[in-house]
Amino acid sequence: MTLTELRYIVALGQEQHFGRAAERCNVSQPTLSIAVKKLEDELGVTLFERTKQGVLVTPLGERIIAMASGVLERTAEIKDVASGDANQLQGPMALGTLPTVGPYLLPQFIPLLREMASGMPLFVEEAPQQTLAAKLRNGDLDALLVTAPFNEPDIVTQALFEEPLVLLLPARHHLASKQAIDATDLNPTEVLLLDEGHAFRERVLAAFPQLRIQDPAHGSMRGSSFETLRHMVASGLGVTILPQAAANAPLYSPDILVTRPFVAPGPKRTVVLAWRVSFPRHKAIDMLRRAIQASSAAYWNYNSAREPESAGVMVENRDW
Incomplete structure (x- = not known):
């Protein structure tokens, strides 16, 4: 039994697909399949049921995978302790982040x-929050840049800043004449949302419950990313709600797309930095945090409670 084999069964248990698990582990599918079968033979048990539809974890497999995940987490802690005496600002940092951040x-x-x-x-590495959390616990990633809420055992989180959500709309849309948008101004049938399963979609629906309208004709007006939503708005298909940084991406000129804030107090999202409790490179985490906050327009423009200046770094922020 090796740590590599344990990593393979944890990945396969989470993905429930040999191809995706192999891609996640950066190996070929036959390599992963042979290693999993070897471990099953060594243990004398069946961890996975192979079906035409995919892979099912057996009840015993679930118990063993949970134990294997714990072993990998402890292994990550050992690596963290071993690297504690090294120069904390030397060497790569593995940062996981959401595609929407x-x-x-x-x-x-x-x-x-x-x-x-x-x-x-x-x-x-960009991935859904659940995947990022598992990789952080296993030591595949050193830190995460995600959104609150993010609550995981043995993981430290620090709020970086709050970022307002804004309305992105065509420049000639009738709402473009308003200085600020009220929730009642929104027509649910023309608001474009991300596909179901995206955490940001649920955030928007929580802030604007009236958008939960079920309109069959509107069902296809969804996007797989912020960029697809932006392109659909630019084409005149509707309007959408995005975080400020995403809405201000300079892809279209102001005579095509504009943004409008919501009436105060408008909806916001909180961006957080997360890392393992045992991670020893505290200076690296602090340097990452300082770089993010010092260069973020959202931090300087929308957060009144900021840290006092500290000695050592002087930066020029063009958004001041």
Whole structure:
């Protein structure tokens, strides 16, 4: 029994698909399949049922996978302790982020991070929050850039800033003449949302319950990402609700797309940084946090409770 085999069965148990599990572990599907079968033979048990529809975890398999996950978490802690004496600002950092967060914050803070810690490049992975949480616990990732709420055992979280949600709409839309949008201004049949299963979709629906209208003709007016929503709005299909940073991405000129804030107090999302309690590179985490906050327009423009200036870093923020 090896740690690699344990990592394979944990991945397969979570993905329930040999191809996706192999891709996640960066190995070929036959390699993963052979290793899993070898472990089953060694233990003398069946961990997975192979069916035409996919992979099912047996009851005993669930117990063993849970134990294997615990072993991997403890292994990550050992690695953390072993690396504690090394230069904390030297060596790559593995950062996981949501597809609805990373593309809009990474370009803001990576240039500054390179100046502040040139020996600490970022390995970045985008994935759903559940996948990121599992990889953080297992030690595959060092830190996460996600949104609240994020509650995981043995994981520390720190709120970075709150970011307002805004309405993105065609420049000639009748609501573009308003300085601020009230919830009652929204026509549910023209508001484009992300596909079901996206956490941000649920955040928007919680803020605007009237958008839960079930209109068959509106059912196809969904997008798989913020960018697809933006393109559909630009084409005149409707309006959408996005975080400020995503809405302000400079892809279309102001005569095509505009943004409008919501009447105060408008809806917001909280961006948080998360890492393992045992992670020893505290200076690296602090440097990452400082780079994100120092270069984020949302932090400086929409957060009144900010930390006092500290010695050591002076930055120029073009959004001030």
